[in-house]
Amino acid sequence: MEILISISGSSKNRGIKIAVLLAAGFVFAGIPLGRAQDEITLQVSYVGGRSSLDFGRLRNLQTDGTPAAESSTRQVRLVMEPVQGNTRPYIVTQIVDQEPSSEAGKAASSRSIVYRVEEETGTGTVKVTSETPLVAGEQEIYQSNPQGGNSQLLITYDLVTTPDQEAGSYTGSITYRVSTL
């Protein structure tokens, strides 16, 4: 969003007062001023040519009914590139908007998907250094160095089926957020 308020065209105090009041109003209304364009870009891609984090069709019981812990691994690559001239540091947050759940609304076991984060390029700090269960909520996963700069993360998700999961399709969503500081 871009909002420009001219203050040079008016020589009257009244115009300036209106501008100040408008600016203050925008502050309270939560509308950012003076931001001309995004300061950083985020590219999300799926390793293996996929178009989403689809783990496929798995079994949690053998045909004779004995438990089967099948596993599937998927990887997501995040590429952060600050626009030219931007040297602000940034953080990357993973937000699990909705844990995978069945059509009947039953959530998959919270420990059935774990993830880990690796920095492929960059000199920042990975905040999730060990395998972590994918649970609903926000998790800061990376902080760039104080000068910002390009970085590339590889997030690996491992799904292991558990016998308590009901048959059916499970869906959820994850949002990746990059925020300059």
Place this chain on the structure above:
Amino acid sequence: MKKIFRLIFLFTLFLTRAAYANTVTQTTRVSFEIEPVTAVNVASESGVQAVRLGPVAPHAEITTQSLKVSIKTNTKQHYRVYQNFEGEMLSSAGTPFPLQKILFRASNGEKGGVSEAASPTQLTPGEIPIFTSSSGGGADEFRIYFVLDNTELFPAGLFYGNLNIDLRVE
């Protein structure tokens, strides 16, 4: 005064810029599918898939054997279990055994399933329902008890027959 207002405005502009960090987001869908599986396992007290009623001595005590039927499933579908006795029980010499002397009954399930053959019933050729799941389906376990009414003299021999236990989702 005008300068003061200008300063206030620029300061406000600076504040807003500092307060609203630049944020970009992307959302991805997570999905997977669990394959439906329903399995029936049948085992006798000795662990094998057979009911052995005997050896039978004339007028000896009544012989009872049971089969444990285990249903394992990851679905919530309602199902019914059927017992199907194929044809006759015959000896190696081809002598038939009087099937009506074998009685059976099924117990209720341990997880809410209900017997459809709760009273002792004569074994007859063909298929009959013996157990129905709870409304929510799911895994369960029950037993089928077989009793040989050994109050009369039977022809000598080793008699065999085939019994199938089938499950159907309804």
